[in-house]
Amino acid sequence: MNDLRSNLLSIIVISLVGLVINMLINTIFPSYNSNVYTIGFKVLIFISFLLMNYIFFRNSYKIPCGKVSKNVKYGILIGLMWMYGAIGYNSYLGIPIQNELIEIIKIFTPIIGMEFTLELIKRKNTTELQSNIREKRNSILIIGIFTLIYLGTRCASYCLNITISMYNEKPVYTLIWTIIMGVHIGIMYISLMKVSDIQRAIIECVKFGMGMFGTNWLTFSIISYINYSYKFNILEVLLTCSIDIAAVTLACYFAVGIDCNNIKGMKNMGQ
Secondary structure, eight states: HHHHHHHHHHHHHHHHHHHHHHHHHHHSOOOOOOGGGSSHHHHHHHHHHHHHHHHHHHHGSSSSSSSOOOOHHHHHHHHHHHHHHHHHHHHHHHHHHHHHHOOOOOOOOHHHHHHHHHHHHHHOOOOOOOOOOOOOOHHHHHHHHHHHHHHHHHHHHHHHHHOOOTTTTHHHHHHHHHHHHHHHHHHHHHHHHOOGGGGGGGHHHHHIIIIIHHHHHHHHHHHHHHHHTTSSSSSHHHHHHHHHHHHHHHHHHHHHHHHHHHHHHHHHHHH
C-alpha cells in the first residue's frame, strides 16, 4: 500500500513538473494558437502526462536494465515519438522550419524534465539495479518487422486516402518519415519491452501496442488536434491513430514470437 501511494504521489508530482515546464515554454515561445493557454488544454496536457507516467510505473519491471536508467530511456523514446509526430503534422500544415523547431522544443522539454525529476526522486528513495547480463535478441529482425508492417499499413492507408498525410503532394518525404517512424517504434520495443513469460505473449502485445505505444500516441494525437486549432477532421485523427496502433500491435505479435523462440532456444541450450 505504501509503495502504491508513493508511486501515485511520484506520478502526480512529476506530471505537475511537466505541466509547469510546458507553461514556461509557452511563455518563452508564445504560441500562435490561443487554445494552448486555456484551462481545458492545460488539464489535457496534465492528464496526458499522468497517463504517460502511469504507464511507465506499471511497466517499468518490463524495461531492460542498461547504462541509461529506465525512466530516462522511456522519456527520451516517447519524447522522440511525439517529436516525429509533430514533424509530420507540421509538414502537413506547411509550418515554417523555425516554428517547427520551436514546437519540437515545446514537446520534448517537458517530457525530459519529468523523467529527470523522477530520476532525482528515485535516487533519494531507491537504487535501480543494473544488470550486466546482455540478452541476445534479434534486434535487426525485430526492427525490420516493425518497419515493414508499419510502412505497409501506412502505405495502404495513403493509397486509400483514409489517413492524414502528404503522400499525394510529397510521396518521397512521406515514405521517408514513415520508415523513420517504423524504425523508431521497433527501437522502442527493443528498449522498453522484455518478454520473459511465453504464456503471456498475447498480453505483452496488448501492453506494448495499445498501452505503451497506443496510449501515448493517442494522447499526442488529441493534443495535436487542439494545438493546431482543429485544422484536422477529428475522425481522421482517430482513424489514423487507430490504424497505427493496430499495425504496431500486429508487429509486436511477431516480435514477441521471435523473443519467445529465443527464450526456448536459451532454455534448450541450458538443458
